[in-house]
Amino acid sequence: MKKAVSVMVLVAIAAIGLLCFSGAAMADEIKMVGVITKIEIAGKDANTATATLKDNKTESLIVITVNDDLTLDKFKDHRIVEGDEIRCKYEVIDGKNVSKLFRKTAGC
């Protein structure tokens, strides 16, 4: 009986630990630099958009969800357009790659 309780406690601790760890991992920021291949935004009043970036290192296509007003505004007036190279930080939240930083690499 005592042994069974100990095993159950250990399993519970391990499960909690695993949950905590995976939660933290999901919230980790991922950094990438890539070129925009597609921007999807629903009109001038949109408060979210997606941008597909081709990762410079892996060449894989990553769909980024953009919610911040500054970047959305740059999509709307085309200060950021397809073909621009972007330095991006994002977090995976509910299965979406949500942008935390989205900047053109170029300047003058």
Added chain:
Amino acid sequence: MKKTSVIAAMFCLAVAATTAMAASEHPGKESIEKSGYKGPETCEECHPGTAKAFLDTVHWKHASKVTNVDGLDPKKEYGMKNRVYVMCNGNDIVNNLKEIPKSPVTGKSKFTGCNTCHPGNHLSDVGSTGPEAEAAIDCLVCHSSDYDFRQRKAFKNEKGQVVMGQDRSTKAALSINKPTVKNCMTCHEAAGGGVIVKRGFSFTKDTDAHAAKGMVCADCHKAKHHKIPTGLDPNNWANDGVLISCADTSCHGTKPHKDADLNRHCAKIACQTCHIPRTGGAFAKDFTVWEQTPDKFYEPTTLKKEANETIPVYAWYNGTVKNTAHFIGPKGSRKDGKSKITPFKIFQGKAYYNKQTGELLSMDFAPPMSDGDTRAGVLSAAKTLGLKNPEKIAKEAVPGWQTIYFGSNHLVTKSKALFCSNCHAPNGVLGFKDLGYSDKEIVKLTSPELYMEKVAKKQKEEW
């Protein structure tokens, strides 16, 4: 009586709302809708003489006479147009907007140059004058909130000249107003080679107390006839001759705090010292070694941090500037009666120096951007400037470092401002020894004795 007050209040609100709406609506829209937008000539219908006057501003000339910097000719004009320093190693003259040589890897070219932000069309370029220049001004890039930036791209015309496009649509012209933060930051945020590189700040509600209050750049940089007030940043030389100050009576005044002890600090400590405790942006660059980017072009090696991620250095500053080939920074001392302890963003850059004269050389970015050959960039710039023996100069050029103290005047905070103990403590942020204080003075300056009673009383009140 009560009812009368309510009606009066409602009336006042209605008047205020109507006034606010009227203020945000720029007059003349009907005329623009009817006749379309034809560039500055449309603006001139209501603002006669403005285009000509604009040609005499720093935004158009990228230069002005400079009176506070060592070693400059007071009769000549200096600025982005012609300066040589290590944040931008090129300038409008040597690194003029052009199509760079094709990349040997991809065979592709691109347009680039220091003057891509100039509000002309490049045919009428930095410092140009006359009717053609007046007609070339891109009023809307600063004054429209609905500008289509797809139009503002460099292209070659039928004569092979490089032209900077403009959005002169009626749609853009119908959204004219006082410049918003976006209008200013379109150019100013990406200066020096990328976003938050040169100045190291962003102007958002999260990073600046003024932005959090809904203020825009033009609320402090309040222009008159397009002359923009600026501060005395040791590295921002060109100016329109109008100074900006926190102590302006319309802003904070000379006694900005309720506490007399804090106001006493204002005599020797710049506002920025306590209220801008962080900086950001590029802290080092190497123009002698360019890194290949994923598009196979090259960029100078740049080390940078985000806004609020680096710590400023502090020095006495009286508004005059030491300017040598290896140092650009504040002059001043504890005892000159004019200086204040001021924070600066430190930047160090490596570039080529003339072996014979020791002068810092400038660089045309087109050659190194194409294939990484930095000495070819020095050669091209030397030729453009008409230096004698350009090939010899480029071949023998010696790499070296220059340190620059940039003014740290944004990222203002009230809630995170420095507190007594941040400075008045051993290892405090100010470094009293370097600022010229004696060991005996430092013992006094770093003791809680200075503020103990007062802060204890305040702490008791708060809790």
